[in-house]
Amino acid sequence: MNLSANARRATLAFMLIAIMLVAVGVIQSWAVMLTIFNLCLISSIMALGVNIQWGYAGLFNVGTMGFAALGGVAAMLVSQEPVIAAWHAGGWKLLLSFVSLVLVIFLVAILYGKIKKGPLRQLAITGALVLGYFLFRAFFDPASDAIEAIDPAVAGYLGGMGLPILLSWIAGGVLAAGAAWIIGRIALGLRSDYLAIATLGISEIIIAFIKNEDWLTRGVKNVTGLKRPVPYEIDLQKADWFINLVESLNHGTLSQFGADDRSAMLRQMVIEASSIFVKLCYAGLFIAVLAAILTLSVKALDSPWGRMMRAIRDNEVAADAMGKNVTRRHLQVFVLGSAVVGLAGAMLTTLDGQLTPGTYQPLRFTFLIWVMVIVGGSGNNLGAVLGGFLIWLVWIEAEPVGVWLIDNLTAGLGETSPVRLHLMETAQHMRVLVMGLVLLTVMRFHPEGILPEVVKREEGD
Amino acid sequence: MDILNALVLLFNYIIVPSVAYGSQLALGALGVTLVYGTLRFANFAHGELMAFGAMITILCTWWLQSLGVSIAPLPTALLALGPAIAVTVAIVLITDRTIYRFYREKRSAPAIYIIASIGVMFVMNGLIRFIIGPSDRAFGDGQRYIIKAQDFRDMTGLSEGLGIKTSQGITVLVTLFLVAALFWFLQKTRTGKSMRAYADNRDLALLSGINPERVVMYSWIITAALATIAGALYGLDKSFKPFTYFQLLLPLFAAAIVGGIGKPVGAIVGGFVIAFSEVTITYPYKKFLTYLMPEGMQPSGLLQLLSTDYKFAVSFIILVIVLMVTPTGIMKGKTV
């Protein structure tokens, strides 16, 4: 039984991460440490989502970025106030264009059913599609132009539903799940490398859509100032209870100063504390979500459902022969995993307070998550969380550490040496190289990751 | 009605760019398909490999330029290709020895290879950023145009100009030469045939005494050479920007799969299919139709089927459609 060995290893690894985080807090600052910690939490949730797909079922999804972005869009759509003028200007026409789209799809379906297979059917369907396309564009183009013309500096889009942003976390999961369901229906029959290419393609399309459909997302103009589920720093700094709290916490330090210095000091402390307090609030929310998802994941993996999933992963043919509906199970797991990623995506956008479509890069949002899962231990939920923490820490800290390293290593070259200047300039890119080496090394020498999958022997030997 | 001007417009904005881009895609997709045929995995590091090859070409070009070497009117980069290919081949062979061979011996699943190739992608991406940095690099020299649009107008008296860049001309000629050479190699030489045999039926190839390690080595060498050339030509044509190469991955895969994965002819056909679709679907036809329509009936909108930002979506949609109609691709590639 490797259960206890794993438990020991997990404790050790998390202790190591805690030490690293504390080191960041002491050397850099506690605010930086909390920023990293919050992103570690979100990364862990994304890694859990990928682990559900890859670790449980062996599904090779390289479209994490797309699902995370959908979550981000959901955060914006749920929380932003609707732009009434934009709705008046083009909202209804826009709806009409979508109605026409649906009608065309119906028409195609009817034509497909009514006409016998042959050139006539192809012609009819092509005709209907071309006609439908122009019909759609006839409604859509003026509508989106009209919407984008409304107050373009701050709006130029339809806005959202004006609901609390916490709801968007669920909405993000649902939106990603819906997209995953459609994608899964089409792509899940493919073998693993085609599925990888398909998901990669779809995620790129989702990003292209979010970047370019300004009427919906403002595109690369970004939507800033999203609502928050936690208090604003500026409000905290004015709140008496908060000032009192900070004062009482720092009583010892403050009492050493005179009255004038003291109030300036307190002011400074309150500003710092407000930022930390806000980050702690986020951390609390994120920890709650992570704990819930982790618990559910662990329970699911230990349930008969999880055992069946792994049986399918390890021998698809046999599972198929035993009457398990493999494609259906795969669809389930694909939708579930994507929903978790979508949820994490919504959380990330909430934390950022803005939707910035230009920042979705596959390296960061897809491949880095994969490194987390593989390094953490595919098939092991706690491993995914561990991978999320560790890899995010390394990803963030590789830059300052790299700069520091190169600064010291090349100090002998002289301040203006071109080699030194070039290296200093590119040191920030070290982390990509480091990630690749970490991934390759783990795969080669320890392919089961830091926390290997726990294989329970039913026979009890 | 002005058919001549409309035709020139079509040539200048659709046909010439598509042929050049299609050639670059074809060369890249050939590499994807060769690796797929012999190693049986989709190489996610291929875009980065092209960028890497292009980067070495640029470094060699700068070095040659600093020595005052010039083959004007041709770009110096052509000379630099030789050493660049040598370096890239060496890197690829080292990668195979240190990484892929291990999984080959273990007969790992394709997904494991892909994850390994993602690791390689990270490393190469990091190396590129580290060595040359993420910014734009121009390295074309020599004569920029074969025909300048203005000269064409003066010559023909048409209002539309047709410009052909030297890089476009070189791309097409180099591609023609390379494709001919590759097909001669695959069809006529013993090694080439053994590569086809290995791609066709690995077990039977082993029974026939074909050495798999040699086949794999040749595949990598050819792939690296093609990727270097494709990457350099793409950079010469559109300026070298390391991050755009990752985005080529999707059109490359689409080209290889649409044509029929594992089939060299398919990669070439696929490359042009994808290039032409991308360009024709994202081109605004307003001016074109203005020439063809009678006076006073000019179209009002841009008449663009899809915004250029969706050009990568186009390759993916073509991929999906082709796979739905013929699951093995146009040239009947491997059924897997």
Add this chain to the structure above:
Amino acid sequence: MSYLSGTNMRGGYGGADVLHGCEISVDKGEVAVILGPNGAGKSTAMKAIFGMLELREGNVTLGGKDITKLSPQRRVREGMAMVPQTNNIFTTMTVEENLEMGAFLRRDDIRETIARVYNLFPILAEKRHQDAGELSGGQRQQVAVGRALMTQPDVLMLDEPTAGVSPIVMNELFDRILEVKKTGIAILIVEQNARQALDIADIGYVLVNGENKFTDNGQALLQNPEVRHSFLGG
């Protein structure tokens, strides 16, 4: 001692053994046929002789030399050739290229051997520039046998060469195999079509549960009432 012989072969695919002390041997200019019910270990025995299965016990000799530890590729060099049951041709290559690939190990002039194969299978000469994948089932088997003969082997092994081909094609294929035998090659066949195979067999091995149940010459086995009853359908 026969030219090729596997003695006291024991082994299997991980876990339990499939072969339990099985004996197979064949001499040059002889046809040996391995028969038996499904799961008796016929193909396994052939794989063991060819080195595609590691033996736990027993050994295989070729021309008096112990080859038990050699890989299949090495055995090809030693003069053994194998026609697998399925996927036994390069479908995307022409007939002639298939033959060339069969002779990949040879560095000498192979034209004469190709001519001999075309002589043996005239239809292949006609279709030499066609992709092998476009041929009919019987013709594909001819390509497969032709490819194996290209190394000029001393031993030719065929794994169910007539599976899925029509009776006429089957008879023709067996005729060709007899022709091949006349060139002095040792031939070992695993077969389902027992009656026809025994017709051309010099020696037959009936395996049951990985053991030799009957061993005799072809005609004798055909006459043997027990064999007739159990394996030849009365």
